[in-house]
Amino acid sequence: MRPLTEEETKTMFEKLSKYIGENIKLLVDRPDGTYCFRLHNDRVYYMSEKILKLATNISRDKLMSVGTCFGKFTKTKKFRLHITALDFLAPYAKFKVWVKPGAEQSFLYGNHVLKSGLGRITENTMQYQGVVVYSMADVPLGFGVAAKTTQECRRVDPMSIVVFHQADVGEFIRNEDALT
Amino acid sequence: MAACSVEQLLAKAEQEEAEKLKSVSVHKELDLDFDVGNLLACDKNRVESRDFRQQKKEDFLRSLARDNTQLLINELWKLPTEKVEEAIVAKLPDATTPLPREKPPPKPRPPTKWEQFAKLKGIQKKKKTNLVWDENAKEWKRRWGYKRANDDTKEWLIEVPETSDPNEDQFSKRVKAKKERVAKNELNRLRNIARAQKVKVPGVGLTPKAQQSKDELSRAVSVAKTSTASMGRFQDRLPKEKAPKNTGKKRKFEPLIGDFSNEKQRQLELLKVLDSKKPKLDVTKAVNKQMREDDREEAAAKHKKGAGKKGRKGNMQGKGRGKGGKGGKGGKGRPGGGKPGGGRPGGGGGGKKKGKPGKH
Numbered sequence: 001m002r003p004l005t006e007e008e009t010k011t012m013f014e015k016l017s018k019y020i021g022e023n024i025k026l027l028v029d030r031p032d033g034t035y036c037f038r039l040h041n042d043r044v045y046y047m048s049e050k051i052l053k054l055a056t057n058i059s060r061d062k063l064m065s066v067g068t069c070f071g072k073f074t075k076t077k078k079f080r081l082h083i084t085a086l087d088f089l090a091p092y093a094k095f096k097v098w099v100k101p102g103a104e105q106s107f108l109y110g111n112h113v114l115k116s117g118l119g120r121i122t123e124n125t126m127q128y129q130g131v132v133v134y135s136m137a138d139v140p141l142g143f144g145v146a147a148k149t150t151q152e153c154r155r156v157d158p159m160s161i162v163v164f165h166q167a168d169v170g171e172f173i174r175n176e177d178a179l180t
Numbered sequence: 181m182a183a184c185s186v187e188q189l190l191a192k193a194e195q196e197e198a199e200k201l202k203s204v205s206v207h208k209e210l211d212l213d214f215d216v217g218n219l220l221a222c223d224k225n226r227v228e229s230r231d232f233r234q235q236k237k238e239d240f241l242r243s244l245a246r247d248n249t250q251l252l253i254n255e256l257w258k259l260p261t262e263k264v265e266e267a268i269v270a271k272l273p274d275a276t277t278p279l280p281r282e283k284p285p286p287k288p289r290p291p292t293k294w295e296q297f298a299k300l301k302g303i304q305k306k307k308k309t310n311l312v313w314d315e316n317a318k319e320w321k322r323r324w325g326y327k328r329a330n331d332d333t334k335e336w337l338i339e340v341p342e343t344s345d346p347n348e349d350q351f352s353k354r355v356k357a358k359k360e361r362v363a364k365n366e367l368n369r370l371r372n373i374a375r376a377q378k379v380k381v382p383g384v385g386l387t388p389k390a391q392q393s394k395d396e397l398s399r400a401v402s403v404a405k406t407s408t409a410s411m412g413r414f415q416d417r418l419p420k421e422k423a424p425k426n427t428g429k430k431r432k433f434e435p436l437i438g439d440f441s442n443e444k445q446r447q448l449e450l451l452k453v454l455d456s457k458k459p460k461l462d463v464t465k466a467v468n469k470q471m472r473e474d475d476r477e478e479a480a481a482k483h484k485k486g487a488g489k490k491g492r493k494g495n496m497q498g499k500g501r502g503k504g505g506k507g508g509k510g511g512k513g514r515p516g517g518g519k520p521g522g523g524r525p526g527g528g529g530g531g532k533k534k535g536k537p538g539k540h
Contacts, residue, residue, distance in 0.1 A: 003434040003443060009450055022455055028447045034440045049440055056436065123472075126464050149464070151471050 001040040001052075001060065008073065012037070012044055015071070015079045016089075018130035019143060023092035043072040043180060044079070046088065065180035083142060083167040084179060086132070090140035093132035095122045097146070097163050104135050107142065108170035113163035115156050125150045131163060142168030204254065206247045214255050217275030221252040292372040398424065 004012065016024050027035065027046070034049040040063060047055070047067025055066040068088065071081040081089075099107055103117020119136050129146045144163040153162055171179065213222040223244075232240055259270040291299070298304075311320040314329035321329035338350040374380070389396075402424035406412035434443070 001436055003436065003438070005433065006446075006450070009447060010454070013447075013451060013454055017454065022451070024451055025448065028444055028451070034444070036440060036443060038436070049437075053437060124465060124468060126462070126468070149468055151468050151475075 001038050001045075001055065001063065001066070004037055004039050004044065008039065008044075008077075008079075009037070011073070011077065011079045012070070015081060019081075019089050019094070019132060020092040021094045023094070026092060027088060037070070038066070039073075040066065043082075044070045046070050046085075069180050081143070081167065082179065083169060083171045083175075086140055086142065086167070086169065089143060090132050090134075093143075095125045095129050095131045095146070096134055097121050097125075097131045097144070098134045098136050098138075099141070101136055104141065107133060107165065108168050110165055110168060110170065110174070112147070112161040112165045113144065114158065115153065115160050115162050116158040118153065118162050121146075121150050121153060121162075123150055127152075130166075133163060133168070140169075142166070142170075202246070202250075204250065206250050208247075208251070212248065212251050214252065215275060215277045216252075216255055216259065217273050218277055218279070219252065219272075220277060221248055221255070223248050290376040293368070293375070 013024055016027075020027075035046060036049065036052060038045050038047065038052060040060075045065070045067040046069075051067050055063065068084055069082050070085040070088070071079055073079055097113065098119040098121070099113055099117050100119045103113060106117065107113055113133065122131070125131065125146050127146060127149050130143060131146050132143045133141045135141055142165070144166045147161045147164050148156060156162070208223075208225055210224050213224065214220070215222075227244075256270055259272070261268050261270045263269070308323060310323060312323050312329045313319075314321045317329075321327060323329060332354070338354070340346055340348075340350060344350075392400075405415045405424075408415065
């Protein structure tokens with residue numbers, strides 16, 4: 001485990017800012033304690049200082065996970081968000097998409113959101129903007145990337161993709177062994 | 181009866197004795213070919229298959245081997261013998277049968293650099309006599325090595341050349357020159373070995389060269405500095421020495437549990453920088469906003485028309501206008517967008533634009 005380098009921090013923040021914009025500040029500077037990002041096994045974990053100090057008792061090869069995994073760095077040094085980060089992305093999300101109850105399951109099985117399943121969408125959403133996907137009951141289901149702007153969404157036919165799937169809570173079951 | 185029996189017994193005993201000790205002379209139809217140098221005898225006589233079958237096979241082979249060995253030993257006895265330490269020894273002649281080697285013959289040593297050059301130039305080795313006349317000692321001495329003739333290391337006086345520094349020690353100069361020659365020779369020897377084995381010629385540090393570039397010198401310096409027991413950790417630096425270039429960079433990370441407030445500060449600063457790099461005016465966003473406004477206005481105009489025809493939904497009209505006013509507030513690019521009078525020409529322009537972003 002080690003702190004992120006300048007470059008890694010930048011890569012991660014750039015990815016996070018696609019979903020929560022300048023709200024990253026709220027993750028970095030929290031009133032309820034000191035929280036930090038740490039890299040372990042190419043994965044970024046977000047944890048409190050207290051947890052970090054406790055985790056130092058565990059040897060590096062034995063440590064599976066600590067705090068919340070935000071995502072991982074690929075071999076080409078890109079950052080991929082994991083579904084585990086949803087708890088921290090959802091409250092601060094700037095752009096949201098609500099899916100109809102009928103399309104919920106399809107999304108949770110890893111499919112893209114079609115126009116027919118689109119319930120609501122935040123105004124002013126740009127193309128390729130990172131969005132958090134909610135059910136109509138305001139339960140966060142995952143996140144993705146807007147395939148169309150809000151304007152275009154109104155015009156496209158019902159079977160066209162509106163939100164590209166990136167991660168959903170169904171992964172907790174589907175991908176249980178890989179998630180940490 | 182008794183005498184008879186004694187004679188018979190004697191005769192029988194003699195016969196047994198004779199059978200035990202077989203004759204030294206063996207008769208063969210064809211003489212054997214001998215190669216005494218290899219202790220080899222070749223029997224060219226045919227083996228009678230009838231005999232072979234009639235007798236027991238093992239016994240037949242054994243007697244044949246015995247006879248032939250006897251012949252070979254007879255041949256050995258013909259050689260001149262001598263007595264060495266109570267044992268009779270025969271001197272074997274050279275072998276006549278050529279035997280194949282177990283291993284392939286060794287390859288010739290690849291020529292050294294000098295040998296290649298000499299062959300190219302047609303230089304041939306000249307044999308020098310081993311002994312030369314020593315003028316001082318008035319005797320013949322070896323040309324090289326210990327107690328050599330005209331030994332220049334044993335001189336008690338050396339003339340200082342006019343061109344050289346008078347304070348220079350000519351004796352130590354000679355010793356040093358000799359050492360350098362030996363070192364150079366050793367290096368060339370190693371290089372020849374390396375070339376023969378097709379290994380890359382080692383070139384660490386300063387290899388002797390006619391002219392060394394600045395780069396090579398600096399690299400040699402850095403190599404020399406780190407060639408201590410402590411990897412150059414305690415080597416002093418020269419006053420104006422620069423750090424060695426092209427050396428590996430070591431990754432260095434912050435401590436795991438370090439200064440948290442500092443870490444936070446750095447991250448916040450990074451965020452500020454990231455924020456400042458974002459363009460203030462997002463073109464797509466602005467265009468989208470414009471499009472949305474146009475949509476609203478169009479809808480409002482429709483409502484207006486519908487209201488005019490049917491004389492209904494007066495409230496809705498008011499609502500639509502109110503919304504348009506809101507949008508106008510947000511759209512900085514178009515002042516007075518909410519006003520019905522000013523909205524008209526602007527709306528027309530917007531309609532033109534509308535087609536373009538839609539394609540994108």
